Amino acid sequence: MSDLKKMYRTLTHDPFPNEMTLTLGDQKLTFRKRTWEIEGEEKGLRYGENPDQPAALFELADGSLELEGVAFRAAGEGLVSALTEEHMLQAGKHPGKINMTDVDNAMNILQYLTAKPAAVILKHNNPCGAAWTDEGVAVALERAFRSDRIAAFGGAVVVNRPLDEKTAEIINSAYFEVVAAPSYEGRALEILKGRKNLRILEIPGLSELEKLVGTPFLDLKSLTDGGIVAQLSFRNRILSVEDFIPAEAEKDGNHFIARKPTSAEAEDLLFAWGVEAGVTSNSVIFVKDGVTTAIGTGEQDRVGCAELTIHKAYTKYADLLCFDENGCSLYELKLKAKTDEAAAKTLADIEARTKEAKAGLKGSVLVSDGFFPFRDGVDVVMAEGVTAIAQPGGSIRDWEVITAVNEASPQVAMVFTGQRSFKH
Template sequence: MSDLKKMYTTIQEDPFPQDLTVTLGGQTLVFAKKTWTIDGEQKGLRYGENPDQPAALYQLKDGALELGGVRFRGPGRGLVSALTEEHMIQAGKHPGKTNLTDVDNGLNILQYLSARPAVVILKHNNPCGAAWSAEGLAKAFERANLSDRIAAFGGAVVVNRTLDKATAELINAGYFEVVAAPDYEPAALEILKTKKNLRIVAIPGLAVLADYVGEPFLDVKTLMDGGLVLQFSFRNRILEVADFLPAKTETKDGKAFTARAPSPAEAQDLLFAWAVEAGVSSNSVIFVKDGATVGIGTGEQDRVGVVQLTIHKAYTKYADLLAFERHKLSIHDLREKAASDPALARSLAEIEAQTKADRGGLPGSALVSDGFFPFRDGVDLAIAQGVTAIAQPGGSIRDWEVIQACNEAAPQVAMVFTGQRSFKH
């Protein structure tokens, strides 16, 4: 067992060269491999996605790229790829690929949430909880963490404001592997450093992420045969409430369908949810309530299936919060102990009944979907859980049917179109 544990801390010797040059139609980009001296050892990435995969991180150092009249992000704009030893305030060990890509996806989401203090907690390159709050960073972290307390365990915390003492105390009350912020208050660092295995990273660019919005980078996908797919990175067109499109359509026989417009509060939740959606693996939906995620469904194969899955997850997380509040146990631990403890069994039954009655905390929430609804079944499921507003791309031949589902609801459910899909494969 001790030998197996060593593979997670052993640094793979990588065979990758110091420089990488990419030429596209006469335009040349030059990248340099990143290494860091930590505990006297100069190495790059510890390993890739798994401990037996050598890996390397490269930073764009020189060159410019323009395609179709669009200029791509160039040198001097590095964030995660620009990390130095100075930025790794507490490294513990050389970073692995997954540590950095989780943080990177946090930045990908937070670039659209600069208006308020915001927090994203990520696991396996997906957000498990996200929130923003005018009340400050600590409140945003608390709500993001409570969005999915179970999944947040061992995750990466990424914030868009200087991390203060109050937020540090909340982070230290749980277990996280990485925390990234634009800067840290001295008192916050003192608290965070008591967790010796916590990687503490400063990324100054987190404070100016809004400057990166609309500026694409070259997104490279590698096929298993070694081939490449190049694409422009996703550019979110919904940057403010006014960017949403009215949900309206007309059938072939000329019958018009128009959905209710969202209230200002509903529109803000849809705006927040669509920003988070940019970092979620498709096929996905997200439930949001009062600026915090309530349920995040990822990577399902069908639209109605992902709604079902996300509702199930929301119920589980809601029951877990009740179990933790009453017994300081997770819902899974409570179920195990209830099998031999009659008092806990009664409490478990009460928690499950309350969760069902409260519909997992979903009533009053807003829903976004990264792709259009091909049928009304997914929308009907969400409405049955008390959703009051929905945002989706639109463009289905059955948009009329989906709008009709919202209009038939009592009370009537709002819907808007985003005019773009947000798939992330």
């Protein structure tokens, strides 16, 4: 191929029919393909996960599903799949599958964060930064972005309150591919349209996500042999701090119980568990004052996930110091430091301050999507200054993990969620 860039600019032919029907026993669901008229042409998804994968977006248009008394989300409740030209305020290069699924997963997270203005930045269907605050979406987005400005590059920004001019200016100060909000205020839309390739979506349902909580959707996973696994979607049982379960265990006639979190710690754990619903397992999330301080995703072992997440946090924290103080990335400074003595001294100073601050992790709480099978993962995160932990519980070594937090000085709090939050 003479010009590799063409593969990203070329639209993939869509071979899919306009309608798809799914029959489950005596219940039928009818889906219709979503397309848009853009620049005088009818266009569907740009392409699938990769440019050479044709793809189509289908909306549940008719029918409802109930299994053993559990009612599923029904026709007429669409969000991403219900987007029309009216909602696509600027198509940019017009969306592909990844853009849509990033926005969708943001809403999966935000349905549990409706109590406050919140912002989530998604990249490859995982959050790289999230925050909520009573100070408004601009502050939430700024904090989410600064928690990991490296991964945010080229990501999707989704907020759960009307997007104002200040928030638009923050978005325009960096490179994003997609922005979605329930509505846009003042000159916000005009500011955002300064980026011609930015996909700008208006999704009114973002302001009513609490209506989704508790009602599952039919979650279908396709197998490589053409088979399908059908499951109910994840339903978060931790909707308030009162839903956490005291961390207790029995071993050889001994009773072990962990310290209860403070109200501030419990609030951060609640936020973190909401974000956890959208993170690929194995995962851990560090949070402090309503902001993710580190997010670890998709690792094979829990202690390894904790260690890699901490490593990432140190890199991101040092990079932010470098960018704020020197106007360049950490990697650019490291390259310069190889031949420039002054740059080498600057780098050493940044690394020393990052180590001293424990990369901003000190004082964070932590959630884990699965139980800790050993105390090693807990010991690793407590060494960075974590003060409270929420995890599913249910391990035969819960007593050992509770012992670990009780031995910490000061004592670290722990609660159980009573459910696992795996996502594959």
